[in-house]
Structure formats: C-alpha cells, structure tokens
Amino acid sequence: MNFKRLVITTVIAASQVAMVLPASAEEMVQTNPQSEVNVSGQALNNANTGNLNQNGTVDGTTNPDQGQVDSQIDGQVTDETGGTTVPGSTDEGTGSEGSETGGNTTTTTPPVVDNTSASSTDGKLILMMNSKKMYQNGKEYLAGYPMEVQKGVSYVSIRAIVERAGLQINYDSKTKETIIQRGSDELRFKVNSSSYKVNGVTTKMSGTSYSTKNNFMVPLTAITKALNMPYEWDQKGKRVIVSVSTKPVASFSIGNKEVISGETQVQYLNNAYSPSGLPIVNEEWLGREEMFMTPGQYVVTYRVQDSSGQWSDPFSLTVNVVKPHTPPVANFTTDKETYKMGELITYNDLSTDEVGIKDRDWENRELAFFTPGPVSIKLTVTNQFGLTSSVEKMITITNETLYTRDDFNKIFTPVGDKYMFDGTQVPSWAKVNYSFTADPTTLIRSNSPETVYSEGVVYRETAIGDTRFMIHHANATGKSVKMYVIASNKNTTETARLTQTNLGFAGPNQYATGVGKASVQRYYESLQTGNKYKDMWIAPGESKIILTELSATSMKPGEVISLLADLYSDQTLQYDVIMLDASKDPFKSLPYLSVLPSDIHNRGTYTDATRHIEYSELIGTTPTRLLIGDNSSDPFLVGEDGPTGEYKLNAGNFGVVYTIKLHRVAPNTLITFNPRGGFYTGNIMVNGNIVPIANSSGLSAPNENSVLFRSGDREQTVEFLFTAAPGSNLSVNLLFQPMPEVKQP
Template sequence: MKPLKKEWVVLLVMAMLLSFGIAPLASAAEKEAPMASGTTYVLLYIDKPDAFLNGKQVKLDAPATILKDKTFVPAKFLGDAFGMKVEWNDKTRQINMETPTHNIMIDIDNKSVWINGYWMKFDDVAAIVNGRLMIKLTWLADYMGAKYTYNNELRRVEVLHVKTPTGIYDPNRGNSNPVAKFTFAKPSYKIGEPVKYVDLSYDPDAEGIQRYEWTGKQEAFFTPGTYPITLTVSDIHGNKSETYTRNLVITNETYLSAIEYPIFMKPVGSFIKTDWSMLWGAFWELPQLPKTVSEDRSRKLLVSDSPETFTERGILYQDEVEGKGRLYADHVNGTKEKLSLAILAKNMTDKPITIKTTNKGEVWPSVYANLIGSEATVDFLMNDQINDTMTIPAHQTFIYKQMPDFYPDQGVNLFYDVETDGKVQFSFVVDREISQNSQTLPLLAFNGHVRGSFPVSEMTWKIDASSFTQPSRLVIGDGITDPFQPGYDPMRKKEVKNDGNYGVIYKIHADKPRKMAVMILPKGGVYKGPFKINGDIRLAPESGVMTAFDGMQILAKTTGKEDSLDIEFSPPAGSALPIDLIFYPLDERAE
C-alpha cells in the first residue's frame, strides 16, 4: 500500500478534528433512549451544499459527490441524522462508527477499514474529499439499514432511515433493564438556590431501583451557566439503565451566596467547611453583641488542674468550703504506675457535718484528653438532679469521692456541686491506695495551668438578639471581653486567675430572639465540647474534634417565634479557647 505523504496526513487530521469538533454546551440536548422511533428523511444534492433533513433546509460543509461512478455521502452528517455514533478518537487517530449491528473503525493513516473486526480496503468504502470523510452510499445504506434512491435528472439522493428501537427486556434472563429518568421542579434556578430533583426512574419488572449513580448533581450552583446532570440506575439484579442526561440552567440572579447557603439551608448540627479566605473575609472580626453580665458568687469554685500531669503521689489541691461549693479537677497520670484519684473531705468543726451533692459530671479514665473534658461537661450540663448525702463526724476525714484506677497517660475530669452545713476541707489526692492517711501526703508543687479557689462559679449574660441585622458574635474565653475570674490559691498563698474560666457555667439568655442561626467558631485551637440550648444537649462537633481550620458548626436555629433562647456552656477540659458564638440573621429563605 502506498503511504500518504506526511504533509497530507497532517492536513487531513486537522480537517478531521474540525469536522468532529465538540458542540457548545448550550447545544447539548437532553438525552433519553427513545421507546419508539420514526422515519428520518434526507435529501442530498450532488456537489451542492444544500440539503434537507426532515423537510428543514441545512447547509453541508461536505456535499454529496460522485467518484468513479459511485455516489459518496458525508459520513458525519448522515450519522448524526440517523442517531449513529460517528466520532474521531484523538489517541488512536481513527474514526469510530457504531450502528445497531456493526462496529466500524476507519484508519485513515493506514487506509484501512475494520467492520466487526474484519478488514476491508479503504478505497472500497470511503474517500477523503476536501478534508472530509465521505462514505460510499451503497455501503453506508447496508450497514446503517437505510434505503435510498437516486434521481439522475435532479442529481439528487433521497435517503430514508427508520431506526429500530432497542428494547430493554432480555428474554435470556427474563428481566428488563431499569429506566433512569428525572426532571427539575422548574426550568431554571438562581445562583445559590436549592435545586429540586424529581426522580422519575422506574423498573418495568416492579422490583424497585437499588442504586442511583449521579454525575454533576449538586444541592445548589454558584456560577451561572448550563450544567449537564446525568443519572444511571441499577435494579436488584445489577442490571443498569441507559444513562439519562438533562441540562440544568443557572441564571445570573443570586438567591444565596456560597457563604450564606449552608447557614440558611443546612440543619442544626451540620458542619460548615471553611477556608482562611472565607473566615478572614466574613467571620473573623464580626461586631460583638452587647451583653449585660451578672455573676453568681453564692458557690465557691475549687479548681484542681496543677500539676495537670502529675509525676508523683501527693495532694494536688486543698481548700475549704462552707455552704455551697463546686469541686473541679482535671488531671493526667504522668507516672509509670497505676494510681487512684480521690477527693477527701475533712470535718473542720466540733460537730457532725452533712455534705449534700446536688449535681455531678464524671467520666471514666481515658487517654483522650478532649473526650474526658467533653463527656464530663455533658454529664454536668445534663443536671440530672441527685440528692446524695454524707455525714462526717467531728474532726474526721472521709473519702468523699474516689475515681476508678487510672493507668499511665490516662486522665480524668470531674465536677461536683456540694452543699455543706459546716466547714469542710476538701483535698484532691492521688495515691496507690486511698485512705484517710492520704491526707498526710505531701503538697504537690504548682507547675502551670490553673489551681485555686474562685468566688464566681456561674455567670449570666443577657443579650438582645431580637433586632440585630448583621452577623454578630459573643466571645468566650479570650480574657479580655470575657475576663478570667480572679481567685486565691491557699497552697501558694497568692492571688491567681482562672485562665479559661474552667468549671464556670455560662448562662446566655435572650428574650424574643429573631430568626437566626447560632454557630460555634473555635478560634483558640482544638475544640470538643457540649452546649445546652433550650434544654437540649448539642455536641460540637458531633464526633471527633474541630478547629477554625476545619470550619464552623450550626448549634441552633430560631424561627423568630420563640419566647426566649437559653444557652448553657462550660469550657471543656482539654479544649483550647477562645471560641466565638456567631449569631447569623436569617429570613424567609432559610429552611
């Protein structure tokens, strides 16, 4: 076979690429395998670009022609008209054609044609005219199943084709393929508007659809344009449908921005992914909601958090309570042995004293610092009312609470609200065996974190969330807008600060809140902890941990019809502060 000249091959390939170009997206039609078919009627005029397709005039870039007394017709035009696949494969540099019964591959470089794997001479089948592929009419009619007549007087070719519809029932397996189909609830959508997909798929055998495979499907789109959405479904036998495609039009009008959409549309508990650009631009320095702060000084708070990781046995913290108190501890076993943590209660008076426990937050020992802080706080915020009592004879020491043994690197976190009718010395001790004699262990040195007794154990913030119109925030635990509570460490005999306000309960109250979303943004670092919102416990996050790098979580949404919004919170041990509570105004677009 005589090889083609290199220059001719290059020009030919360029011409073929143009003739098999990709149609603009806007012209892409919605595709569905038809159940029924009709007649396609084509009129071609020899050596004239004018043609008619089903009565409509069209212009051809490659008109029909006669070569060596044989009529050749444009392959791509007729293939498209008859619904046959005719496409250029750039990798193999070949043309692929598919008819209902034949797979045809045309190799222009090597002047070969392969039909269902059998070779034919190129010149017997095709020709290249002005860079366009032309197919011999008689050959094309045979393989496409078309009928044709030639009018010599008018130099016109008439081609009739009836495409045989492909059924979906397979008698060999006694089962039909399912049918994929869907539509949209309306013809077009705005930027950021939730798209409603209406599923119309079905299984002719009434066995149901087992699997849906979508491409391009999104809840909403944030750039205008036309988007092809495809669906393929499978039945319980694994039989697949033909792929169905429908084009979705997104207009230039905006419904919700990409930032607004998840806040308005996602339910409570949802996590909103962010990046630094979004955080800095939209959430980092929001205005703060004004608040009125009141402090509850009726309950003394004892905080034992230093040494947080202890390396020897001894007394971690010790102070007295007379009346209401809150006992808070957070410690990690930094020794190489199994130890026990306990709280000893010593009666400092000459008469019996009763200790009543009214609330508690406990957690089993764990190496997961964020877990123990979150779980103990959940337990405490649940506020399951208890009424445990213990009576201690005069000048006696009892074990008030003893935690399960914890092993090296395990930690514990605990809260106890107590009421005493006399002066009681509470000692947080760690020892191999806990007894009254543990009261004589050495006092362990402070090495950072928090240790001391604080007069404030609860704060109430009253805010006006009824009429604000722009995203706003409350900052918790920054030490500036939310000052750290002052106290005193009797073991060191010095004034101290409760950095982080650990053990303090925050109660945030708003009357008649507007329609809004409340979100948490953990700005200090790794965070895991609960909130109690109108009586319901909300975990942030619902699993794992979160940071500002990860994003925000929706804690609550109000409808604008509630009498009040009440949020209870306590900084969880193991989590970093500050955090921002973001109050984001919503309107009728919100779900």
C-alpha cells in the same frame, strides 16, 4: 466427675445402719446439662451424675443432716453397734498399710419390699436401715462400723465403703490427712477438723471429724456436698438404693456457636469417661455429620465402650442447623435525579437485612453539590455477620444555581453539625455589649500539674457553701493509680451536711478532649434529670471520700479523667484531691503525701464562678457576636492557689458556668458556635436541650462553626447554659446572623 459419683456411693454405703435421710426424699435424679445454645440433648437410660464445683459442693443435693428421720421410721434414733465385725478393719486415721475388704460377703438375695422403687439391682448399692448389711450385685456385705448421729449430724466411716465404690484411700503422714482419690479428683480429711479439701479447695463441714474404734468418721454431707450420686429412698423397705454403675458414660457437646448448613465444620467435643477409670477403647456414632448440608434439626447419638467390654447408655443431642446467612441488600433513592447547584438533596435509605444492618458507609453523600455535571453516590451496608452489600447511583447537577454554598449551609446544615465559612471576618462583626451578675460559687480548679508524674496531693482547699469542682488530670506515674477527693470536717463540735447536686465524670481514657467533652455532657444531663443528687453527713473529725465516680476505676498510665460537680456544705470542709497507687489505702496514705508543684496549667480557688448574662435588645438582624472567655467582655476570675496562696488568674474561665438569656432574638436568625482560641469540642444547652459542638468532630478556629439554633418566623427568647469543656481552647463566639431567603427549586 466420675470420682464424685463413686465417692457419694461410698459415703451413703457407710450410712448403712443409722442412716439419717429426709423421709420425703424418695428419689434424687440429676439431669445432664445441655450443651451449647444450638443443641439440646439427653442421655438415654443413663445413670446421671452430678458435677463437682469449685467450692467442693454440688448443686441440688439433699442434706441428710436436716432432721433425724430415723425417729420417724423406728420411733427412735438408733446407734447400732451390733452385727458381724468385718475382718481386717484398721485405723483409718493412722495410715496403716494393711488392706481392708470392706466387709464379709455372702451370696444372697437382697430383700425386696417395694419393687417400684428399684426394678433392678444391677449397678446399685443397697443399704439397709438399722442394719450393717449392704447388698451389691447380689452379694451381701457387712460394714465395719455403722453410720451414727451426733448433735444432729450424720457421721459415716470412710474406709467401710470405699471399696464398694471402687475408690482409692490413702494416708498422707506429712499432713496427717486421709485421702480419697478417684482419677484426678481428691478429697482430704483430717481428724478433729471441721473442714476438708476438695481438689485443693478448703470447704466447711457440718460437723467435726473424729476417730472411734479404729474408724475415721466424717459428716455424711462432707461427701454429698462434694459428690452427687443419684439414689432412691425406699420408705416401705427401709433401704437406700444408690447408683454405683461402673458402665462408661457417653457425653459430647458441640463447640460451634452456630451450625450453618453447607458452611460449618461441626466440632464434636467428646466428654465420655469411665467411672472405674478404665480407658475408652471404642465408640459408635449415629447421625453424625462433619457438615450438614440442609437446614433442620438432626439427632446425633453417641455411645462408648471401655476396656472391660462394657458399653455405655447412648447419649443424644439435637443439633440445630440454620440456613446460610445472606448479605444485606443496599438500596437508596433520592427525591429527584436532576438538581440545581445548591439544591437540597433528600436521601431515602431503603436497605434491608434479615437480622438488621450494623453499619452504613456513604461515599459522596452531600446535602447539595455546587459543581455542575454527573455525580456518583455510593452506599455500603454491613450486617452483624460482616456481610456487605453496595449500591451506587448517579444524579445530575445542572448549570443553574439555587443557593451559594454559604447560603445553603446557613439554611440547611443540621443543628449540631458544622460547616466551613470565612471566619477571618468575624472580628469585624459587632459585639453584644452585655453585662453579667454572679453567684458566690467557689470554684476549686484542680488542673495542675495536668500531667501527674508521682503520687501526691494535686490540690488542697477549704470551702463552705456553694462549691464547684473542676478536676482534669493525666496519669504519667508509670503505674495504675486512682484519684480521690477526700472531704474532712475539722470542726470539733458540728456535723457537716454535704449535698451533691450535679456531676459529670468521664474517663479514664487516653483522649483528653474526648473526656473533657463527655464530662460536660454528663454534667448537663445531671442538670436535666437530677440523677446525681445525694446527701452525706461528715461528723466532727471525720473524713470521707466524695465524688466517688472519680475513684471508682483505676487510671492506667497515659489515661485522663475529667470531672465537673456542684456541691453545697453547711460547714467549712477541707478538700484533698490526691493521686495514689491503686493498691493503697487513701486514708492511711494521705498524712504522708506531699502537695505536688503546679505546672504551666492552671489550678486555683476562685469565687463568683456562676455568671448570668441577660440581654434585652433585639439581636440577629445583622451579623453580631457574643464573646466568652476573652478576658475583656468576659473577664477572667482572680483567685489564689490553695496550697501556696499564690495569685492565680483563671485563664479561659474553665469551670465557670454561664447562663445566657437573650430576650429578643429576631425572626429567621441563625445562631452558631465559632471557636477563636484553637480546637474546640464540647456541648452547650439551648433552651434546655443539649447540642453537640459538633456531632462528628470538633471545630477548628477560626473557619469552622457549628449550628446551634434557628429561630422561627417570630421574635423569641433563647436561653443558653454553657461551661468550657476541659481539653479545648478559649475564647469562643456565639454568632448571630440573618438567614438567607428560602427559595423554591
């Protein structure tokens, strides 16, 4: 940072005679950046410095190459070569070891035309327009070569001014680079090059460097973009006044994100430095406290002294000290203090916090209790600062019974939650003897090998018209991979239109059932909103990546992805589902990939993959079940393996979408979801609403079920949309049963 300030000075110094500066740039002053969010501050009477960024540029600099302002001042662009040549000037591009003074000096008083533009010349370098004269600390210097303008770019001689800014200049004979150094900062220039290096970063210049009359010339903006030095343009006096103060600069920041009174040990991060590279030998603080004991705003002022004895201007920050955070207050009530067994308990959470409660943890919070006696219920709340509070209350359960556990659950278990029951009795319930129709949707199920151990094509198929993809795979290759679906138009004359209507994607994630559930939920959401609709066109002989969500993120070893999507194409397309090293190009790799063999899981191409069930008889007056995925009431789809042509049976009918419309559901009917084939977690749509199965966890067969819907006091129509979640187990039942009579406590 120090280095930057001086180099820009250097450069502008070189600009001495034919200086090209915007006429409107009367003053450029950069402000010190503020510290952390909890402090504000400013330097007092301190020369401000710019910051060298990673690209070797500085924000907020004025580009002297933007127009020839010389002509606005003198009526012409002047290429001045007159004046006294400075003795000892050498070829800056040859690495000569001879020293250079930077100009003859005499003690003189610099001309002052407009005192308002520069009240003091201390720490200033004054460059006179259309003259080789420079003034610094009351002395006059003559530059070795004036700045000149070529093709609209202002060029400056490097060596003429480096000493005025206290910089070091060297030549690297191996790389043939002229080097300007200041502390750890470094600029490297080459003759006849349009780029240069700033701390190793190659940066484009506005023009090409060159050598003339033993002076190495570079675009002025090559310096101003790398270093930011404040300056004043004195229009009346035709001079540029550059700040080249060598005073040390005091600066600090607060390392704490938050300063709490009586708790926070304040971290003062010292950023002081000397532009001359001198060591800082002394410092003074005003208002500094290692810990502030009272909330409020505190001004902390800092100044430093270097080894030459110079003191910096003071630098101040305002530290905002906040009061200590208080823990939340846990509190709740119940609508009563005494309840019958099986009586609904209403909880009212009255917990409070100054910023908001992040977590609530209940212990023994049940909707009802079925054993008499005292019951303790506890609530613990946590705020965002990790502070907690707990409250515990007692209620009493009497010997009187209002509802049995089973009846209570049927009436009061919330939709989306589960409850336990005797599932062994379900097979004896009457079955809904439904029939179905089907849409000619082609299902491409890519689910084998489910766990993929090497790169390759996991499935390949051709299709036209309505097509559904169900993709579910785990990465066991031992490296990061991506999955792609590539659609290829093998037609030689017709462009194919491919329309994506619905899509649900989840992963990559290590939990197979979790991504399966999430992909189905997002598929339903796309049905509701239409937000995944898109059209694309594939020209004859062209291949495109489709279903781009699938390939957007790399899969790490052990991670799983799951996707369900509906498409329509007006031409036959070939689809390749591939797993590939994440760093490889899928189009270049595809011709060399082999089709991977399947494992015990299912893959195949199946038709008629959308089923419609309509049932017009009254349902719900007695316990009844509607069975899905059992290969009896709901027969499995028959198809073939796309790559091998082998016969396939879609066990469980994964990827099949069911629409179920029950025209006559009896009043006060409870509808629940009960798995029969094993663990199940997913979602189902009921009358257009997405209902989880189940909220906090999945369901275990056969004694858990999840509440989907309760009809009202009138007969009504209920519609479902269902597709099995990958990672779960089929078959499943929709259960219909009358609810118990509601009682008064």
